[in-house]
Every structure is written in structure tokens, then in C-alpha cells.
Amino acid sequence: MNDWDSDWDRVDDYLVGRLVPDAPDAALAASDAAALPGINVAPNQGKLLSLFARMVGARRVLEIGTLGGYSAIWLARALPTGGEVVTIERDARYAEVAKANVVAAGVGDRVDIRVGQALDVLPGVSGPFDLVFIDADKINNPHYFAWALRLSRPGTAIVVDNVVRGGAVTDGDSVDPSVVGTRAVIDLMAGDPRVEATAVQTVGGKGWDGFALAIVL
Secondary structure, three states: OOHHHHHHHHHHHHHHHHHOOOOOHHHHHHHHHOOOOOOOOOHHHHHHHHHHHHHOOOOEEEEEOOOOOHHHHHHHHOOOOOOEEEEEEOOHHHHHHHHHHHHHOOOHHHEEEEEOOHHHHHHHOOOOOOEEEEOOOHHHHHHHHHHHHHOOOOOOEEEEEOOOHHHHHHOOOOOOHHHHHHHHHHHHHHHOOOEEEEEEEEEEOOEEEEEEEEEEO
16 A cells, blocks of 8 residues: 555545535445445545535436445435436346345435346436436446437536546556546547536545546537
8 A cells, every 4th residue: 555545545534524424334334245346436425426416406317337326325315305316237136235225225215226237228218317427337438428418408417437547547558448438438528519528536545536527518
């Protein structure tokens, strides 16, 4: 571990302790107990997603990549009465854990978990959505972004997670499918006149990464 890694953890712990006292920690514990991969968003990033949803006045949210439902809980908390998070998870076992977690968190009535490969499920999903969170297999990011646009409206926010890849995103010669898919989605955001976009690096307990944010015009 590098010295700055421990600093990142320490700062995250401080910020989460001060600003994110209501993190749904039980969902993380249940996911850990079920041996799900520890690739959920960090608590402060989860709250950031919740704030994004509030900022755009979201009533309907689409999430691609449910895992244990941690980010879905954060997103659902931001919605008004009658709001809905449609979230897609390819692994049926993960989806069962997520279902239990969202119910335990008190947002089960606002979260619709659909099981299957996202590119198979998305044709049956009806838009528009006010916010789309893309956090699944990175090689298909360009396809997920294209679907996000199809299911959006002017003003929809599209968030793509894990776009820095520990700095590997700058390697145009990379053959890593996750890097290739990430570079492709950034190129799409840069070249599509239907959106304005940016990306931000992040460091913290989850390491060195970042997210991209696009607004549909």
C-alpha cells in the first residue's frame, strides 16, 4: 500500500463520518455475507448519486448493474412518492441479494429489479428516465450509453462509473476490454451533439478512478 492510499482512506472515513451518517451499511454487510464482489460505490459516492437525482428532480431512474442494490438504495431514497428505480442485474443470485437489501432498506416499493443481460433486457424497458447510472461490464459501455440516450429526455443526466481505470484510460494501445469500452464511451460523449459531458477523477477508499457525467440537451 502506498502512503497516499492510507491518506485516501483516512479522508474518506472523515468525510463519510461527517456528511454521510445515514449510509445503508446493512446492505453492504449483507452483500459481504453473501460473498458478492466488493465493487459497490463508496458511501460518499452513493450519496453523490442521490444528490444528482435530487438535482435533476428525478422521478424515474435507470440503473445498469445492480450488484447488491447499494446504489439502487441511494437512488431510491432521492425519489418522491411514486418514483421508480428500474435496475438491471445479469446474475440472478446477486439480484436476490439486492431484492432483500432494498426491502430491508425500506425502498422495495420503489425499486424494480430486472434479471438478465442488460442488452437483452433494455429493449423491453420503457422510458423516458430522468437519470441513468451505468455501472456494469465496461466493454459494453458504448452500447449502454446508446440505450441511455434512447431512453432519455432533454435534461436527463447520464452517469458512467469507473472511467479512469487506475489511469489506464489514457492508453490508446490497451487491449484490456474494460479500457477499450471506457475509451469508446468517452469518445461517444465527446462527439455526440445531443449531450454535454465531462469526467472527473476520484481517489479514496475505492482507489483511483472516476466517473463521467453527461446531460442530454
